[in-house]
Amino acid sequence: GNGEVVTCSRTKSPDLFFAVLGGLGQFGIITRARILLQEAPPKVRWVRAFYDSFETFTKDQELLISMPEQVDYVEGFMVLDEHSIRSSSIAFPARIDFSPDFGSEGRKKVYYCIEFAVHDFQPDGSSSSVDHVVELVAGRMSHMRSHMYSVEVSYFDFLNRVRMEEESLRRQGLWDVPHPWLNMFVPKHGIAQLKDLLMDTVLAGDFQGAILVYPLLTDKWDGNTSAVIPSAPDGVMYILSVLRSADPSRCGRGCVEEILEQHRRVADEACRAGGGIGAKQYLARQPTQVHWRTHFGPSWDRFLARKARYDPVRVLGPGQGIFPWTDSASSM
Numbered sequence: 001g002n003g004e005v006v007t008c009s010r011t012k013s014p015d016l017f018f019a020v021l022g023g024l025g026q027f028g029i030i031t032r033a034r035i036l037l038q039e040a041p042p043k044v045r046w047v048r049a050f051y052d053s054f055e056t057f058t059k060d061q062e063l064l065i066s067m068p069e070q071v072d073y074v075e076g077f078m079v080l081d082e083h084s085i086r087s088s089s090i091a092f093p094a095r096i097d098f099s100p101d102f103g104s105e106g107r108k109k110v111y112y113c114i115e116f117a118v119h120d121f122q123p124d125g126s127s128s129s130v131d132h133v134v135e136l137v138a139g140r141m142s143h144m145r146s147h148m149y150s151v152e153v154s155y156f157d158f159l160n161r162v163r164m165e166e167e168s169l170r171r172q173g174l175w176d177v178p179h180p181w182l183n184m185f186v187p188k189h190g191i192a193q194l195k196d197l198l199m200d201t202v203l204a205g206d207f208q209g210a211i212l213v214y215p216l217l218t219d220k221w222d223g224n225t226s227a228v229i230p231s232a233p234d235g236v237m238y239i240l241s242v243l244r245s246a247d248p249s250r251c252g253r254g255c256v257e258e259i260l261e262q263h264r265r266v267a268d269e270a271c272r273a274g275g276g277i278g279a280k281q282y283l284a285r286q287p288t289q290v291h292w293r294t295h296f297g298p299s300w301d302r303f304l305a306r307k308a309r310y311d312p313v314r315v316l317g318p319g320q321g322i323f324p325w326t327d328s329a330s331s332m
Helices: 014-020 054-065 082-088 128-138 155-159 161-171 188-200 253-271 289-310
Strands: 043-051 073-079 111-120 148-154 182-187 209-217 236-244
Touching: 014 289, 043 054, 043 128, 043 155, 054 073, 054 111, 054 188, 054 209, 054 236, 073 082, 082 161, 082 209, 111 128, 148 155, 155 161, 182 188, 182 253, 188 209, 188 236, 188 253
Parallel strands: none
Antiparallel strands: 043 111, 043 148, 073 111, 073 209, 182 236, 209 236
């Protein structure tokens, strides 16, 4: 590029528009964006359901994302211990009476939770139609009996729930600390295998944090963007996020580096070409350009061509190691 300001969209300079979406800052700097808004509901019916089977947990999540006319939000997480229940329920205003047997050391039992939401646009205070939708949806789910919890909250409180969890971590001194995270897109066929891999590695020791597991429909992703998602012939992929907090009193610099190396090994196995799970990292950081080529796979040639077109001297994002600086860039 030559430093000019360009306005782009799906119809105006579309190649640049799609290049910068998921482009890791390699093709330009977004200075202003116009985002399509939609009407916000005044209220939300927020539901949580617990599971003791990973297969049933994922099956019900896939059911929910197949019902976009009824269900407006779906997410899921692993319930590793009592602390997982308490920390994930800070913003949930209903009492959760769920105290399962988590087993003993060496024979750990893990549970799972789906949370979904139904928007309520009724202005008269009546929630009968929303209650009916939740009842119909719940009737098709296979959660643990007596362990579904539902509460009505304002839309603002629902969106602000993560802020409440942040405030709790701040009070515990666990916010301004290292957060060694691992975030991956996983094809549907590999999510159970990756969960087992995590159980044998990341979760085998002392773990502090949350693990999110929930599906997305791949047809919601435009293939023209630079974002990399796994091959998913059945149209479903999962997000798996290992969100850790490293308490400095228990985990110093060496400990954090060990966690990062452990995550790297898990990611390498999950993303390994030819016989691996077929996952892709998002917010990826690869150690070499060879790893980046593997990460982009068939999209690499297009990514390379876009770089040559929009940043030929490779000024943008050199620290990621995707493209080394050219001689003309280093002399600027």
